[in-house]
Structures are given as structure tokens and as C-alpha cells.
Amino acid sequence: MTGKIDRAALEDLSKNFDGEIMLPDHPAYDEARQVYNKMIDRRPAIIAQCAGTEDVVSAVRFGLDLGLEIAVRSGGHSVAGWGVTDGGLMIDLRPMNAVEVDPEARIAHVAGGATCGDVARACEPYKLVTTGGTASTTGVAGFTLGGGWGYLSRKFGLACDNLLSVELVTSDGGIVVASEEEHPELFWALHGGGGNFGVATNFTFRLHPLPAATMALLIFPPEEGPKVVRRVRDLFEAGAPDELNVEVVYLTAPPEEFVPSHLVNRLSLLVNAFYAGSESEARKALAPLFELGPGGEMIAEMSYADIQSAFDSQAGFRYYGSAELLPALPDEAVERFCDRALDMIVPSASAQTISSWGGAIARQAGDWPMANRDAAWLVYPFGQWTDASDDERGIAWVKALGSDMAPYAADGTYINLITDEGRKRTIASYGGEAKYQRLAAVKARYDPDNIFSLNHNIQPG
Template structure:
């Protein structure tokens, strides 16, 4: 936009806008443009901090009228920084973060800018919950629209499986409510199709009674990796109920319990186990893992909201992630996984993770667009470091881990945990070409000009 058009247009936008319009000259601008990944440094022309749905409508129409690239920001955790644009307009949803819980109907009404911390803290007093991410500061919108795997997924399904309805502002400024009864094809697309179809301004979730949850952390020397992982695999695949889930990670040992002093700031093996139920029940299922005599142990019955925030990570670090679902966790895959950990940057906040899927995740594989749900395991590299000089090494390790897994993997991926890896990987995230083509038809109906392309983009058919 030319400057004289800028001023007149901005005055018009500000006149009825209930939120705040930030420009590069405003004192709050730099803080408002900070996102989770410190590698991303973009300067939008406008940050539109929305207070209500009509603000979102105005921001979308303004961006289109003035040919500005549109980015939508809620939690700001996208590893590609898709909540931020250079020279365009950011629709900042963070002020639309209200959460209202109906404990009798077991329903949560969630604003499009809410984080999982907002949801969990509102549900906890009622002993209710729904599946969220594993870090409480992530946005509800991004995780849910991309699928929504978290601690409760083996028991309750993905976040998107618990959706009742979604309100969306589409590319032409229309406000559309979707559910299995209203606009069902769009509702189907929102189960894994990401932010391709509009700006999600509110969600309605089905909640579940959750009176007790237990967290166990077991710490081992890194050399114990193959033995521990094989035992973990056997527990999950042979005897674990859907209530039990877990991740095994190589990481830098933090200076806190239950990490022993000799593993602080050293590579260590971390087994994180989550159980929907009391501690005494959990111990029955994890006894084969306790027999391996971990060097550090913490087992505690904790509120779900506390477990959700236990592993929150600071924003601003340099981030690079990628992921690969596994069809079978073979002994060879275990050995490759363990060997690759020694290429990780240590000390750093990076983690190399093997996560248990299955259970309720797999039971709706054909109903919704998100694919690869029958994969029993997910390997992902979650790279985080501080020094730009480590970028090349960190990215190489992350990519090499998933390359190692290809002979043992499905052909798909989990889109919420990968970078921009090309169109074929996006299609692979849906598992089948027909699902992608159906999504492309929905995209053509609601966003034929691909206005919302700051995402794992589905091209309009």
C-alpha cells in the first residue's frame, strides 16, 4: 500500500474495530510480533489484535481489499512461523481466549485465541478434560485443526475427535458455524485440514470425567536405551490399557528431580508415562519398567492441568521439528533410534522422542481426513537450541533421525510436528490421495483464491 492509501484505509479500519491495531511505529509492536520459534523474524505491516468476531471479519476483508498476505496467530507455536508475515496483516486472536464450561452437559465453549492452559484451568475444578497438546502454552486452534494428539489421545481420541462445532470466518468475511449437522463437509475438513478454510473464532468441545491422573518419570543412562525401549514397547503393545500412554526421549538432563547429579547437562534417557487413573493402578502396569532399575524415579498423582504444564518450554529458542509415524517398532528401528541420539546438541532443550499411539487414536481412522492414525508409534525430533551457529547441525540431526526410520515407517506423517517439507509430505499427512482431493474441493468452495495459505497448504481444486 502507498502511504496516503495506508492512512485513509487505516482510519477506516480503526473506526469500528473493537480491538487494537498495531503498526511498526507503535511501542507494543515488537512484543506483539514475537512467536515461539526464535528463528523467525518477520515484520508485518499491521497486527490486528481482535476482541470479537466482527474484528476478525474486518481484518480479513481489509487484508483482501489491500492485497495483504494474511497470517492468523493464536498460540504462535507453528515451527514455520505461520502466525507471522512480512509486510502483511496478522490477525492476532490472543484476546479472544475465553473459556466457558458447562459441567452438567460436559461441554466447553472455547475462544479461537485460547491456549490449552486456558482450557485445562477452566475444566480442572469440575474434574473434566478433553485431549489437548503436551505443552500448555500452545494454541487450541492450531493443534485441534491439525489433528490434536496429546496425553489423553489413547483414551479419548485426538482433540479434533472431541469437537462438537467450530465457528469460522471464511475468506469472503462470512461467519460460518460447522458441525456434523451444519456444513458437515467443512466440519469434516477441519479434522486435520488445518487453517486452510478460514479463521476459527470459537470451538465447542465434548468433555470427559477425569477424577485422577498420574505422571511417572523414569530416568536412565543413555546406554540403556535399547533395553528400555524394547521393554517399553512390550508393555504398550501387549498389556497396556488405553488409559496408559508414554514417550521415551533422549534429552539433556535438567538440574532437577528425578535426574541424578551425574546426568545433569548430559545426554540421558527419559521415560515419561501418563495414566488416566490413580497411582496404585498405574504401578501395576509399569512394574516391568520399574524392574529395569531406573537411576531416577518420580511417580505422582497430579491434577491433569498440572501435568499438561509440567514440560512447558520457554519461547524464543531456535526451533526445528519433523516427525515420522512407524508401522512397526522393530528391534532394528530401536537400534537406529538410539544411535542417532548421540548426534543431538547437548546441552540444549532438544529432545528425540518415541511416542506411543494406538488406542482411541486408531479407531476413527477412516472417518476424518487426518491420516496415519493406525500407526502404533510416532518418532519425532523436537530441536531447540540458542546459538545460530548450531542451526546446521541441529537441522541435520532432526532430519537424519526421520530418514533412519523410513524403512520401518508408514508413508505418512503428522503435520502438526513437521516443517514445510513440500506438497507430497502434506498429501502424505492425510494418508490417501482421495482424502486430499476431497479437502481441495472444500478449499475451493470456502477459499478459492487461497487467501489462507500460511499453513500446510491445500491448494483449491
């Protein structure tokens, strides 16, 4: 739904608004409306860059009064570009990026516009961490509410597992704080139910000590892919420690020192390993992979914040992706995965990845809406290119890999990595019909008119 901007209402909004209000004639409007995916080109009628929770309250009430479609932007990384609307109201949380760390209590208070990198950097002086994404520019809000998988998940669980409370502005402009003690059913829904229930303006996270962290990168020619993937699979099936996370990635090899010159700007296979511990411990855990004789290698102890930002890319790519969760990784699935990499756009910033799951992801599954947590592997094509003429080819590759993996995959997926793939897929990702109906009941209580619909939407029950 869209509506017209009433000048009197706009003046009323501006009176006590501490942030920035942008109309299409504002000099920063075009930059502010651009989300990560360059395929998305939407023009909001108004952008409200909020400085705090009260600004969000005012913006939500303004949007309701004028009948505007409301989009909520934090990091702006969603594949579908749900952080921006055409002709409606874009609530931009990015100015709300404060992070306060209490090292004694081991908790962090995080504002709704903060990125995973903001959190990691704030915690770094205390050698404390909580689970963040594999890119530091990812917004904490969407990441956490969609589950929140990253390098630390096998050790410390998903981001939502480390939630202690969430402050939320609901569809009537009210403010609630959800935790195990207050609004517990809403708190349950926020563990994977996405942005369906309101605008998350503040989070409280549990923190964990991490005295040392190690990153290892091993590069191989692409034809060695099946051998490498099988070795990684066997390593985890034999009982790899929870401290270890490994991604096997087909990509365009970058011009880095550890990359042999004959692989630079060509399709290559990268093993990206994270270890929550020292380099000596990491080398021991990764010994079966070093034995394969990579063409180039790098291993070093680094801060978690530096590791998390190692693969950051600039905005401005055309972006399409999906994901599959696999209970097992049989040889046939390995072969199909490796064969499909030949369809990638090279050179580009695209990547085709198998990542280890298990560990605390499964152990802390509980009854949360974030489902399919007993999966052993996450397979995801992350398509990024700059030329619109590559759209058809890039999207076809993403969909083809999904079809390749479908015989081995769970019905649901990790919802943060996909676009809108239909109601059946959404319900499966939320744990099936029973959990979906429970989520729908929460939706009916906190957003009965489905004001917050730009997401993997849950219809009010």
C-alpha cells in the same frame, strides 16, 4: 502477496475495532510479532490483535481490500512460523482466550486464541478434560485443526475427535458454524485439514470425566536406551491399557530432585508416563518399566492441567522439528533411534522422542482427513537451541533421524510437528490423493482464492 497500508482504510478499520491495531512504530510491535520459533524474524505491515469474532471479520476484509498476505496467529508454535507474515497482515487471536465450561452438558466453548492450558485450567474444577497438547502453551486452534495429539489421545481420541462445532470466518469475511448438522463437509475438512478454510474463532468440545491422573518420570543413563525402548515397545505390544501413554525421550537431564547428579546437564534417557487414573493403577501398568531399575524416579497423582504444563518451555528458542509415524518398532529401528541421539546438541532444550499411539487414536479414525491413525508409534525430534551457530548441526540431526526412520514409517506424518516438507508429504498426511481432492473441493468453496495459504496448504480444487 503484500500491499501498502492505506491510511483511510486503516482509519476505517479502527473505528469499530475493539482490539489493538499495531503498526511497526507501536511500542509492543516487536514482542507481538515474535512467534515461538526464534529463527523466524518477519515484520508484518500491520498486526490486528482481535478482541472477538467481529474484529476478525473486519481484519479479514481489510486484508482482502488491500491485497495483503494474511497470517493467523493463535499459539504461534508452528515450526515454519506461519503465524506471522513479512509485509502483510497478522491476525493475532491471543486476546480471544475465553473458555466457558458447561459441566452438566460436559461441553466447553473455547475462543480461537485460547491455549491448551487455558482449557485444562477452566475444566479442572469440574474434573473434566478434553484432549490437549503435551505443552500447555500450544494454541487450541492450530492444534485441533491439525488433528490434536496429546497425553489423553489413547483414552479419549485426538482433539479433533472431540469437536462438536467450529465457528469460522471465511475468506470473504463471512461467518459460518460447521458441525455435523451445518456445513458438514467443512466440518469434515476441519478434522485435520488445518487452517486452510478460514479463521477459527470459536470451538465447542466434548468433555470427559477424569477423577484422577498420574505422572511418572524415570531417568536412565543414555547407554540403557535400547533396553528401555524395547521394554516400552513390548509393554504396548502386550496390550497396555488405553489410560497409559508413554514417551521415551533423549534429552539434557534437568537439575530436578529425582535426577542423579552425574546425569544433570548430560545426555540422558527419560521415560515420561501419563496415566488417566490413580497412582496405584499407574504403578501396576508401569511395573515392567520400574523393574528396569531407573537411576531416578518420580511418580505422583497430579491434576491434568499440572501434568500438561510440566514440560513447558519459554519462547525464545531457535526451533526445528519433524515427525514420523511407525506401524511397528522393530529392533533395528530402536537401535537407529538410540544411535541418532548422540548427534543431539547437549546441553540444550532439544528432545528426541518415541511416543505411544494406538487406543482411541485408531478406533476413532473414521473417514477424517487426519490420516495414518493406525500407527503404533510417533517418533519426533524436537530441536530447541539458543545459538544461531548451532542451526546447521541441529537441523542436520532432525533430518537424519527422519532418514533413519523412513524405512519403517508411513508415507504421511502427524502434520502439526513438521515444517513444509513438500506437496507429496502433505497429500500423504491428508490421507492420499482422493482425500486431498475432497479437501481441495472444500477449499474451493470456502477459500477459492487461497487467501489462507500460510499452512500446510491445500490448493483450491
